[in-house]
Amino acid sequence: MLVLIFGQSIIAANQMRTVLPGQGMQWLEITILSLFVLLFAWVSAGFWTALMGFFQLLRSHDRYAIDSEVGDEPIVAEARTALLVPICNEDVARVFAGVRATLESLRSTGNDRHFDIFILSDTSDPDIAIQETYAWLVMCRDLGAFGQVFYRRRQRRVKRKSGNLDDFCRRWGARYRYMVVLDADSVMSGQCLTRLVQMMEVHTRVGIIQTAPRASGRLNLYARMQQFATRVYGPLFTAGLHFWQLGESHYWGHNAIIRLAPFMQHCILAPLPVRAQCRGDFIP
Structure with a gap:
């Protein structure tokens, strides 16, 4: 892919050079060409990603597709999944509307018994914290979700979001085989969550x-x-990224299912030094 991007960018830069008065030999023109190459390379990357995605979708075949071997197998009782919703001074109505929609969608699949939801609050504003507690109580009462939807507000809010997830893993991680971390405004369908668990069960x-x-x-x-x-364009670019990454993927930090045991064993890293550019505590 890099060869295609650089080759296309060099050809475009050469064409751009021919329309400049000094043929790209003046300092200002060199600056213009440098910026042009950088911006064109970004466009070129999108072009080749979309093109490969188009061919992938046209063929309807992807040898790296992880769901090709997955049917509609029932989820075993041991394959429990925790849905984590870390929040901090968020819009309470929006957060709990998303949680409610996700839970109702899960129940429509008949697989909700394999999932628990944890709302992990680091909210510092006491007024918002009271609203969160009340919203959780109302939702659990309306949906009969006591024992399935849990709300926890940390008293010692250390290490921010990574510390929040770390605290969950230490306290309750051993009870679950998988976890899915959601953003405060995330909504996931029950069908998608069920499919994710089925894929993890097949690909151990x-x-x-x-x-x-x-x-x-x-x-x-x-x-x-x-x-x-x-x-x-989302499906097109997603298929293209999948083609170039050969079945691998970026982790975007949310809306992904994670196998908890190896995560807890290997992914709790030491704090970065103060002098580092991205210093602080984090979980990769």
Whole structure:
């Protein structure tokens, strides 16, 4: 892919050079060409990704597809999954509307007994914390979800989000085979969550499966444009990324299913030194 991007960018830069008065020999023109190459390379990467995605979708075959060997097998009782929703001073109504929608979708599949939901709060504002507690109580009462949806607010809010997840893993991680970390505004369908667990059960050496998030419910014009773009072009670029990454994937930090045992064993890293550019505590 790099060869294609660089080759295409060099050809485009050469064409750009011919239209400049000094044929790219002046300092200002060299600066213009340098910026042009950087920006064109970004466009070229998108072009080759979309092109390969188009061919993948056209062929309807992907030898690296992880779901090709997965049927509709029932989930065994031991394959329990925790859905984690780390929050900190968030819009309470939005958070719990998303949790409610996810739980209701799970129940429609008949597989909700294999899932528990943990709302992990690091909220510092006491007024928002009271709203969170009340919203959790109302939701559990309305849906009969006591014992399935749990709310926990940390008193010692250390290490921010990574510390929140670390605390969950230490306290309750051994009870679950998988976990899915959601953003505060994430909503996942029960069908998608069930499929993720089924894929993990079939591919026992896979540690993480990343979904491809899509925007929804946006309000302003720019956000609506982004939402439209993800709906139309999202599958194309996702297929293209899958082609170039040979079945591997980026981890985007949320909406992915993770095998908990190896995660707890290997992925709790020491804090980065203060002098590091990305210093602090984190979980990869």
